[in-house]
Amino acid sequence: MLGFLSARQTGLEDPLRLRRAESTRRVLGLELNKDRDVERIHGGGINTLDIEPVEGRYMLSGGSDGVIVLYDLENSSRQSYYTCKAVCSIGRDHPDVHRYSVETVQWYPHDTGMFTSSSFDKTLKVWDTNTLQTADVFNFEETVYSHHMSPVSTKHCLVAVGTRGPKVQLCDLKSGSCSHILQGHRQEILAVSWSPRHDYILATASADSRVKLWDVRRASGCLITLDQHNGKKSQAVESANTAHNGKVNGLCFTSDGLHLLTVGTDNRMRLWNSSNGENTLVNYGKVCNNSKKGLKFTVSCGCSSEFVFVPYGSTIAVYTVYSGEQITMLKGHYKTVDCCVFQSNFQELYSGSRDCNILAWVPSLYEPVPDDDETATKSQLNPAFEDAWSSSDEGG
Amino acid sequence: MPGPADVVRVSASPPPLPTLTGLRDDKLTPFSSSPGLGGTPGETVRHCSAPEDPIFRFSSLHSYLFPGTIKSRDMSRKRHHLVPETFGVKRRRKRGLVESDPLRGEPGSARAAVSELMQLFPRGLFEDALPPIVLRSQVYSLVPDRTVADRQLKELQEQGEIRIVQLGFDLDAHGIIFTEDYRTRVLKACDGRPYAGAVQKFLASVLPACGDLSFQQEQMTQTFGFRDSEITHLVNAGVLTVRDAGSWWLAVPGAGRFIKYFVKGRQAVLGMVRKSKYRELLLSELLGRRAPAVVRLGLTYHVHDLIGAQLVDCISTTSGTLLRLPET
Numbered sequence: 001m002l003g004f005l006s007a008r009q010t011g012l013e014d015p016l017r018l019r020r021a022e023s024t025r026r027v028l029g030l031e032l033n034k035d036r037d038v039e040r041i042h043g044g045g046i047n048t049l050d051i052e053p054v055e056g057r058y059m060l061s062g063g064s065d066g067v068i069v070l071y072d073l074e075n076s077s078r079q080s081y082y083t084c085k086a087v088c089s090i091g092r093d094h095p096d097v098h099r100y101s102v103e104t105v106q107w108y109p110h111d112t113g114m115f116t117s118s119s120f121d122k123t124l125k126v127w128d129t130n131t132l133q134t135a136d137v138f139n140f141e142e143t144v145y146s147h148h149m150s151p152v153s154t155k156h157c158l159v160a161v162g163t164r165g166p167k168v169q170l171c172d173l174k175s176g177s178c179s180h181i182l183q184g185h186r187q188e189i190l191a192v193s194w195s196p197r198h199d200y201i202l203a204t205a206s207a208d209s210r211v212k213l214w215d216v217r218r219a220s221g222c223l224i225t226l227d228q229h230n231g232k233k234s235q236a237v238e239s240a241n242t243a244h245n246g247k248v249n250g251l252c253f254t255s256d257g258l259h260l261l262t263v264g265t266d267n268r269m270r271l272w273n274s275s276n277g278e279n280t281l282v283n284y285g286k287v288c289n290n291s292k293k294g295l296k297f298t299v300s301c302g303c304s305s306e307f308v309f310v311p312y313g314s315t316i317a318v319y320t321v322y323s324g325e326q327i328t329m330l331k332g333h334y335k336t337v338d339c340c341v342f343q344s345n346f347q348e349l350y351s352g353s354r355d356c357n358i359l360a361w362v363p364s365l366y367e368p369v370p371d372d373d374e375t376a377t378k379s380q381l382n383p384a385f386e387d388a389w390s391s392s393d394e395g396g
Numbered sequence: 397m398p399g400p401a402d403v404v405r406v407s408a409s410p411p412p413l414p415t416l417t418g419l420r421d422d423k424l425t426p427f428s429s430s431p432g433l434g435g436t437p438g439e440t441v442r443h444c445s446a447p448e449d450p451i452f453r454f455s456s457l458h459s460y461l462f463p464g465t466i467k468s469r470d471m472s473r474k475r476h477h478l479v480p481e482t483f484g485v486k487r488r489r490k491r492g493l494v495e496s497d498p499l500r501g502e503p504g505s506a507r508a509a510v511s512e513l514m515q516l517f518p519r520g521l522f523e524d525a526l527p528p529i530v531l532r533s534q535v536y537s538l539v540p541d542r543t544v545a546d547r548q549l550k551e552l553q554e555q556g557e558i559r560i561v562q563l564g565f566d567l568d569a570h571g572i573i574f575t576e577d578y579r580t581r582v583l584k585a586c587d588g589r590p591y592a593g594a595v596q597k598f599l600a601s602v603l604p605a606c607g608d609l610s611f612q613q614e615q616m617t618q619t620f621g622f623r624d625s626e627i628t629h630l631v632n633a634g635v636l637t638v639r640d641a642g643s644w645w646l647a648v649p650g651a652g653r654f655i656k657y658f659v660k661g662r663q664a665v666l667g668m669v670r671k672s673k674y675r676e677l678l679l680s681e682l683l684g685r686r687a688p689a690v691v692r693l694g695l696t697y698h699v700h701d702l703i704g705a706q707l708v709d710c711i712s713t714t715s716g717t718l719l720r721l722p723e724t
Contacts, residue, residue: 229609240610240640245567266568281550283542286706313723324543 024303026347026363030318032332037083038350038358041069044101046352048296049341050115052107053151056345058087060115061352062102067091068117070129071358073343084360088132096125096134103144103293109151116159118144124161124171138171138178142188146294150194158216160202162189168204170216182214184222190294191250195274197257203274205248210241211262213277224277226262228270244268250295254306254321261308261321263297265289269310271321282324288312296339300347309349311337316351316361332359506548509538510558510572516697521657525585526650527577532560532570533704534697553607562609562645564637565659569705573648575603582635585649591629597622598630613642661691665698669708669719676720678713
């Protein structure tokens with residue numbers, strides 16, 4: 001570390017290298033810390049978490065009780081012991097609260113003034129953060145499993161919605177109506193994700209074992225259906241291509257958008273090249289997945305070798321993305337973990353599970369340096385020599 | 397207030413072995429308890445005395461047989477092993493001189509693993525009518541890094557040395573067969589039958605050209621010039637199995653018996669672990685037991701498959717490798 005600092009100082013190395021090396025080291029040291037806590041508000045399991053991309057300060061959580069809570073993650077107190085407090089929440093007494101479980105929440109990608117939430121009550125609601133009122137509601141015929149808004153796009157405000165029906169709907173926030181339907185899947189859509197690299201590229205994962213990449217500007221069907229066996233591309237019939245041997249539950253693009261990770265109920269995780277749809281054949285081993293709905297996993301950002309954090313039963317498994325090596329299993333939850341998010345500024349991981357807890361995994365590298373005031377007040381006597389006699393004993 | 401416990405790691409280097417050194421230089425670490433809920437670092441290691449020599453040699457024999465199992469259960473220590481790497485400090489380790497036989501491939505590679513496993517296949521059981529089949533999961537138990545194993549198998553597939561075949565019982569289970577063995581057995585099986593012509597045409601034209609697991613309608617009719625009747629002949633011969641409308645998997649004729657024995661044997665060996673107290677068994681004890689009559693393919697064959705398919709967890713202990721059923 002000192003070598004890196006002096007190299008950076010003298011200009012021998014790029015400053016980015018030190019940043020990446022230190023971020024990787026911090027991610028490798030993630031564990032539960034007694035000093036870090038998240039306030040417990042939810043009465044049901046937590047289905048989804050999202051941290052706003054602008055500052056990385058506020059986190060939204062959506063639960064099976066329909067409640068949405070907003071937390072402030074920043075530690076502005078001088079002490080090391082800190083509980084992330086809930087700033088506000090949309091509880092059961094709110095007139096516009098979702099009637100059933102909230103499946104996905106997402107901040108508006110460009111500022112924290114707005115967020116969207118979708119739920120099993122067949123609606124997608126757009127909320128104004130400051131007043132906590134719904135600005136708009138989109139109604140669907142089927143329960144909504146997942147929605148996503150493009151994190152990079154400035155040209156469109158489309159929200160992709162995956163429901164129990166086989167059609168992917170694109171809702172336009174500007175006009176307030178569903179503008180597009182993408183047809184191609186045969187069963188329910190469990191996860192949708194926009195590419196962080198291209199404005200118009202969308203990936204959808206469905207229970208029919210297929211993952212499709214779409215360009216939403218195209219009138220005809222999808223661009224690519226991912227094939228796990230990397231068969232010949234010349235075949236016109238793509239109907240036999242499957243990405244997994246079971247339902248595909250979760251999708252995550254890497255932070256540069258060049259690769260796509262998918263998990264399925266066949267207990268496998270696959271890494272795909274997102275430009276040509278090729279299976280890179282990186283083998284992560286068995287990634288247990290029993291979830292009947294979507295599984296929300298996440299990738300680290302800013303490390304020299306990226307890591308993927310996948311909920312694995314009641315633990316979180318950490319793998320390196322490009323080599324498939326399992327680094328560790330983070331144990332701490334009592335029940336199944338449903339979602340996790342990574343805060344890339346401080347390399348922290350937050351995970352929510354069915355035991356109604358959100359746990360914060362913090363890099364722990366050094367022992368805390370004791371304060372000067374503490375040593376002055378601490379007794380210098382060895383406890384063995386301390387007097388156990390007390391004047392109250394004498395009274396009898 | 398307890399201070400951080402000293403991390404005492406007792407490790408000894410295994411005797412140098414000429415082949416199948418899939419061992420990483422982490423060596424055999426003594427059994428240590430996994431970190432508890434939010435435990436602080438440094439409290440996770442139990443002090444262990446150095447293992448005695450005879451026991452150690454025995455357990456190293458099992459690491460020779462199953463090098464893919466030597467994975468430290470204590471995952472958190474492995475993270476700290478990666479930490480100096482990220483800062484560019486690489487400890488150069490001198491690896492002992494290893495003879496590499498160019499025919500067998502690099503020791504620890506997929507090619508060597510496949511050859512090794514082919515020896516375990518009981519040819520006599522099928523009267524030599526079936527080519528020796530090895531499963532992909534068995535290769536994983538011998539080659540510790542799965543991605544490397546997959547890539548090497550793919551290279552071998554592209555060079556045409558092996559064929560990968562979809563075994564019907566599980567979409568994930570792929571059988572690996574040497575192309576030569578496959579060709580000779582299929583020709584022998586279809587000798588004198590009405591579909592012999594179509595099969596020979598298939599073996600001569602399609603097999604060398606297309607290394608995939610499956611074939612599509614357009615491919616067969618246009619590129620290779622097969623008529624529908626010939627395709628039906630191929631399905632009757634057992635060389636192709638129907639996958640979907642207009643696409644077929646490559647198959648091995650007569651593999652039904654093998655698959656039946658395999659599935660039954662796998663369940664039986666897994667049952668042996670399940671019935672033991674605490675649902676765990678030492679590998680040495682499992683291999684020493686008498687195989688139940690249902691297990692026709694051999695205990696070692698099935699154990700390789702179970703370890704590679706992660707149907708049992710492998711934990712290294714001071715008495716050798718322990719196989720335990722996963723909790724989930």
